[in-house]
Amino acid sequence: MRVLQIVKIIILAAWAAFFGWLVTFGQQQLGRLLHPSLWWLVGAATVVLILFLAVNLCRQLPAAQQGDGWLKWPALLILLVPLLYFIPAQSSRFGAETLAKRGIQTTAGFIPQAVNSEAEESDDKGYPPPLPARKANTDTPLTRLSMEPQNYEGKEVEIVCQTFVDERLPADLFMCYRYLISCCAADALPVFVFVKYPEARSIKSDQWIRAKGAFSRIENAQIMVPSIQTEKVEYIDEPPFPYLF
Amino acid sequence: MIQLPRYQPAPAPEEPRSSEIIAFGLEYAFLACVTLFFLQGMTPAWGNLLGELSINFLAIIVEALPFMLIGSLAGGLIEVFIPVDLVDRLFRRRRTMAVFLAGGMGLIFPVCECAIVPVVRRLLGKGVPFSAAITFLLAGPIVNGIVAASTAIAYRYDWNYVFVRLGMGYAIAVFIGLFLGFFFHRGNGLLPAWKAAPTCGCGHEHGSSGQPLFLRLRHALEHAGDDFFDVGRYLIVGAFIAALMRSTIDMNTFLSLKDSPWLAIVLMMAMAVLLNLCSEADAFIAASFRGLMPDAAMMAFMVLGPMLDIKLILMYFSVFRKRVILALIGTVLTTVLLAMLALHSFFPILH
Known part of the structure; x- marks a missing residue:
């Protein structure tokens, strides 16, 4: 399994864990971000992410079909930016x-x-x-x-x-x-x-x-x-x- | 034992194209900026801005990303389960009629603007004509039941606003679809990955019902997962810019110029592009300007936002060529402006 595919799996797992946590144990944090009538969306997204994760875990891509790794790194890292900004969001308030x-x-x-x-x-x-x-x-x-x-x-x-x-x-x-x-x-x-x-x-x-x-x-x-x-x-x-x- | 075909993405080019290198540079610059801003935000002087931006950014992402994921999933299912000959019968043989049909498709498949791009990508991959796809792209997030309901609630069940919003959205989208259809087609308007209809390039016929359901579902999920990685980054960059705007722009800036109707319309259009609000929520923001702004200006905000905002423009880069995106931006802005000026001058139904 190539490094890029492992990174994709990590990204999917991180997002699935984050969304899963928000709708279960992190509802107080979710309440500061999203209207409760839309919380089902986060639950649905968790399910979709888990499905994506499952198929990516079983997937084997030949190296030739993964392209230039160094070109794809920033695009993949961008997907983790919201998780970084969740750190200050937890303690911040609209004042x-x-x-x-x-x-x-x-x-x-x-x-x-x-x-x-x-x-x-x-x-x-x-x-x-x-x-x-x-x-x-x-x-x-x-x-x-x-x-x-x-x-x-x-x-x-x-x-x-x-x-x-x-x-x-x-x-x-x-x-x-x-x-x-x-x-x-x-x-x-x-x-x-x-x-x-x-x-x-x-x-x-x-x-x-x-x-x-x-x-x-x-x-x-x-x-x-x-x-x-x-x-x-x-x-x-x-x-x-x-x-x- | 039967060897079943498996979905594999098209092989990557051996040498990176110049556009890929430019994209790499921009993505790298974005990462550097958000990291520097994050570190700067740890200082007291920037703490409040970082805090407000973080809440806005996360809120937009937590709301929009699920829609995008559901849109990706719908796109994957379309790719695998919608037969090419059905698309051919419905759209490709009756191109003009297909545009009018596409404008109302949101009533059957309600999708917001975050979900629409992955769906349109797959529809284009299936062979839907360029002009019909553009029409659905623009009308889908406005002409649907959920948006109608949210607009009705925001305007206290004043149905004039609902009908005018959906009607204008439909008419403008159909007009732009037909207009751009004169100049662009699949061959000169789409990125190479999406113009080679009717197959996705993964090496097997998805429309065929001969494969086991489990395998087809797996193919659909693989397609959808690829869409998430392709489109997701545009959504995140757009959401960050939107959050920055939302955290820094003072609503009062817009009020100082409200006395001129055309200027108010232009300003509300600018706000629609900059704020990147979901089409299901923007009516509530627009309604907050009731009595302070001309009705046509509020309508401009509600019609333009779902068609064109920063995150959408960035997401368009995952399917259209740059010349199409420029033409789309110019046409949408001009048409909405002229339509709203006409609404203000000749149809004072909302006044």
């Missing part, structure tokens, strides 16, 4: 820098772009008067708050999200965001709410928090955006699946 690039900003502030909030069509303007809290929802998804704000108006909600403190905002306001993915992390878009909190400036950016408070909508950049008013912010560990799906 405030990503938010600044992926969130559409105007001079007046951010526009919530990941969901087409019907709040844009609302005729509510300005800060609504504080409403009495009615009923608590445990860890209300930010997508629901953005898409159906009218259902939560005045209710007490609990959110889990990452912080972003922007100096352009009033001193008692910070943003709390999570990323919504449609297929994979490359298409992740931020969804956020504003948090009205007296000590907003003491909050550090890129921290996971849990906050509970009355939900309302405020005007930002001439559109209505979701917000909560709270007296208490609790720092927490990153959730096992940080994205919204």
Whole structure:
């Protein structure tokens, strides 16, 4: 068996092992890369790679049909590049820098772009008067708050999200965001709410928090955006699946 | 005991061609760049960029590579199980009709752009005419049920967007297929390995049903495995460039020029080429610009992306000659731009 064929077998085995690990023991890492509804793809790819590996193990190519070995080495090594970059990917996170690039900003502030909030069509303007809290929802998804704000108006909600403190905002306001993915992390878009909190400036950016408070909508950049008013912010560990799906 | 024929790749040329040496140089340069960038990323100043790029890169690969593997497998099965005379009856005898048929084939065989190239390679190897193959290549990742569903969801079941996207994708692909068919054919458009229809050069007739099923499946897997090694590297280089773009380009850059419709269309086309998003996900990105960009600009993003992006252009090098790729890029860009300007000016259905 020639060296190049052995290298091909190693590449196939490495990818089969990587994909197999992702769908079994590495689901937390897979959750940071791919929407759960597409995990079957990784499982299917594992099966295909194992089949390719099996036929390559049984295959015997005459030397003349393998071509110039030195010309093929870079092409084969390129197939291993993603596995190298998986090392930093494991400990990396999308943070405030990503938010600044992926969130559409105007001079007046951010526009919530990941969901087409019907709040844009609302005729509510300005800060609504504080409403009495009615009923608590445990860890209300930010997508629901953005898409159906009218259902939560005045209710007490609990959110889990990452912080972003922007100096352009009033001193008692910070943003709390999570990323919504449609297929994979490359298409992740931020969804956020504003948090009205007296000590907003003491909050550090890129921290996971849990906050509970009355939900309302405020005007930002001439559109209505979701917000909560709270007296208490609790720092927490990153959730096992940080994205919204 | 009967000696069964076994699949063997065509013998490699004794002397490397100049194109192979150039490819070697480019691949070596890519490897050097990604290694240097990886090492540079270990320093605090570059750490954030390396982290973001790594997530984007791995995410694209983990999503796209399975599609490419499934596409390779489908290509291998086509190679072994689709008889040449069937392809001849369906496509080669009715060339113009074949183009219109190929434009809608994605409705029956839904494939995304990562899977389409290995499938098209094998279809060409089976003798599918050049113009029909180009049409399927361009239309397949748009004109299919999965893309229709994702577009409908992204645009909150506003079916105008769905019908216009699929309709424009079909019309543009058919037009380009017919147009390029005037200038190119299998003989002057394809790399040597794919133009010698109807056999793959492996020394036996795959369409024959005389061989045992196990052996035919094994041949299919060997073909498919070879496709993975041939096309996979283009996907990885393209995904890396896409991840780099995704990690560095600020979405706000595009907003500053939104007031001019034609400029907005050009910018969204540029973004479609640079971001390399999957055709099943790009509608969600496009929809995020609703109200901020003209509808024709969003449509340009959704129609062009599945036809032409960096990773696709690189993957085209595994099947087409350079002159075809240049003509394809020019024709696709021009046609999409003109179609979207016409959409903006004459069909304000989306406004």
